[in-house]
Amino acid sequence: MTALDLLQQLHEHGVILTPSPDGTVRCRALKSVLTPDLLDVMRQHKAALHALVETRVLRDQSPPAEPLTQYYPCIVCGSTDRWDDHGIWRCVACWPSPERQG
Numbered sequence: 506m507t508a509l510d511l512l513q514q515l516h517e518h519g520v521i522l523t524p525s526p527d528g529t530v531r532c533r534a535l536k537s538v539l540t541p542d543l544l545d546v547m548r549q550h551k552a553a554l555h556a557l558v559e560t561r562v563l564r565d566q567s568p569p570a571e572p573l574t575q576y577y578p579c580i581v582c583g584s585t586d587r588w589d590d591h592g593i594w595r596c597v598a599c600w601p602s603p604e605r606q607g
Contacts, residue, residue: 508553511546524559528552 506514515522520534530551532539547554575587579596587594588602595602 508550508557511550512554512557522554522558524555528555530555530558
């Protein structure tokens with residue numbers, strides 16, 4: 506099992522992981538979820554889990570970059586159908602233009 510597989514499994518069981526400045530990962534979950542075997546696997550992947558969780562937290566705190574061209578695929582749905590919102594190319598599927606909603 507990779508650290509990414511483990512992170513997905515933990516997420517599916519409602520486990521909340523947060524990175525700590527000292528390189529550890531803080532964990533919030535029901536005691537019934539955190540079995541001794543699962544805790545052992547988490548310890549084996551501690552450094553990788555910390556890196557994944559820290560990357561996710563940093564990514565979630567920074568605004569997504571807007572595409573520079575209308576042909577750049579949407580980071581949410583992959584569509585290249587865009588409209589010009591005063592110089593920012595918005596995805597038609599994820600960010601409908603006010604003119605098209607009317």
